[in-house]
Amino acid sequence: MIPLLNFLRPSRSMRMINLLLPLVKSSQQTLYAKLSHVPVLAEETIEIMNVRSASIVMDMTFGGGGHSRKILETSNSVKVIAVDRDPVAYLKAKELAKEFPGRVQPILGKYSELRDLLHKEVQPGNVDCILFDCGSSSMQYDDPDRGFSISKDGPLDMRMDGDRIPGQLTAADVLANGEESDLAKIFKIYGEEKYAKKIARNIIESRYLLQRLRTTKEFASLVANSIGYDTRSDKLDRPTHSATKCFQALRIFVNNELNELDFGLHLAYKYLRRGGRVVALTFHSLEDRIVKRHFLGIDMDEPINQGIGQKMKNAQKVYSKDELESYYEKKWSVLFKEIITPSDEEVRINPRSRSVKLRCALKIE
Numbered sequence: 001m002i003p004l005l006n007f008l009r010p011s012r013s014m015r016m017i018n019l020l021l022p023l024v025k026s027s028q029q030t031l032y033a034k035l036s037h038v039p040v041l042a043e044e045t046i047e048i049m050n051v052r053s054a055s056i057v058m059d060m061t062f063g064g065g066g067h068s069r070k071i072l073e074t075s076n077s078v079k080v081i082a083v084d085r086d087p088v089a090y091l092k093a094k095e096l097a098k099e100f101p102g103r104v105q106p107i108l109g110k111y112s113e114l115r116d117l118l119h120k121e122v123q124p125g126n127v128d129c130i131l132f133d134c135g136s137s138s139m140q141y142d143d144p145d146r147g148f149s150i151s152k153d154g155p156l157d158m159r160m161d162g163d164r165i166p167g168q169l170t171a172a173d174v175l176a177n178g179e180e181s182d183l184a185k186i187f188k189i190y191g192e193e194k195y196a197k198k199i200a201r202n203i204i205e206s207r208y209l210l211q212r213l214r215t216t217k218e219f220a221s222l223v224a225n226s227i228g229y230d231t232r233s234d235k236l237d238r239p240t241h242s243a244t245k246c247f248q249a250l251r252i253f254v255n256n257e258l259n260e261l262d263f264g265l266h267l268a269y270k271y272l273r274r275g276g277r278v279v280a281l282t283f284h285s286l287e288d289r290i291v292k293r294h295f296l297g298i299d300m301d302e303p304i305n306q307g308i309g310q311k312m313k314n315a316q317k318v319y320s321k322d323e324l325e326s327y328y329e330k331k332w333s334v335l336f337k338e339i340i341t342p343s344d345e346e347v348r349i350n351p352r353s354r355s356v357k358l359r360c361a362l363k364i365e
């Protein structure tokens with residue numbers, strides 16, 4: 001398993017937020033109806049999923065339903081099991097179910113909750129294709145009240161589950177209660193932020209002045225002040241806000257995203273039929289590494305840069321010939337070696353697609 005830094009307890013204010021949220025729900029629902037998400041690599045995804053010859057597809061990241069809609073429109077005989085942990089996405093899935101009667105089964109839950117939820121809807125070994133479109137949706141980013149966005153000021157929330165899970169920590173809770181060393185680890189591991197220690201130190205110091213960082217703007221300014229500037233270049237030399245990596249790190253931590261993805265891929269293996277496909281769209285190297293490791297059969301606990309060749313050499317030193325055969329038994333066959341990335345045109349129209357990588361594998365056992 002990927003290291004999980006769940007060391008914090010829900011605070012009283014967290015419980016207060018849960019109490020207050022139902023009151024604002026109806027106005028939020030009106031806002032959500034207006035928000036939508038442009039599906040990334042949509043044509044390529046549909047083609048690679050082989051939707052035309054599928055009967056059951058699981059969309060593990062329904063979001064605004066962009067990919068699910070495309071799947072339903074591509075073939076009249078396909079049924080979509082539409083999973084999302086976000087209650088807003090679940091409402092969207094219910095709307096789509098009305099539009100395509102008998103063909104959409106909405107499920108509200110995160111991957112680690114699915115074992116109990118799925119058995120009513122589908123049997124293991126029966127699904128033709130499973131899609132993961134990782135990260136957060138535009139609906140989550142575009143609504144300031146969800147606290148995902150640097151550019152729109154709002155409460156530091158970032159819970160994809162909304163108020164569905166009692167006691168789940170918000171980003172503000174993490175910043176208000178985390179130990180300095182744990183905060184530094186979050187920014188370093190999940191954000192690959194080189195100023196992680198300095199930012200963590202400044203968060204602790206801010207507690208004496210502000211008590212609690214409450215808004216996305218407050219947190220973004222603290223990070224920018226710690227680093228010394230507002231904007232910097234990303235790996236591809238594109239300008240980004242200097243707090244982008246810390247926002248990503250907090251979001252990953254609050255939602256336990258990497259462990260969830262690891263769990264989801266194990267579940268996908270269980271539910272796919274032999275020869276069924278999993279298609280994964282990832283948006284940063286931490287997600288991509290997990291997908292790649294599953295497909296190559298590399299254990300999550302092995303050192304990060306160990307390729308399949310090195311893994312085999314290590315195994316030969318330790319195992320007998322018989323043991324080695326089962327060790328090499330592969331669960332997935334990678335469909336194509338090259339990673340699929342978006343065209344310049346798609347990036348121009350939908351900048352969110354700029355860092356996406358598509359990988360696909362078949363279940364071979």
Ligand SMILES: C[S@@+](CC[C@H](N)C(=O)[O-])C[C@H]1O[C@@H](n2cnc3c(N)ncnc32)[C@H](O)[C@@H]1O
Pocket residue numbers: 037038039040060061062063064065066067068083084085086089109110111112133134135136137138160260261264
């Ligand atoms: C990038 S969006 C998907 C967008 C969608 N493909 C579309 O075209 O509208 C990712 C979605 O996955 C959901 N999600 C992320 N992690 C999840 C998990 N562990 N379990 C269930 N849903 C998850 C998020 O709530 C979000 O709605």
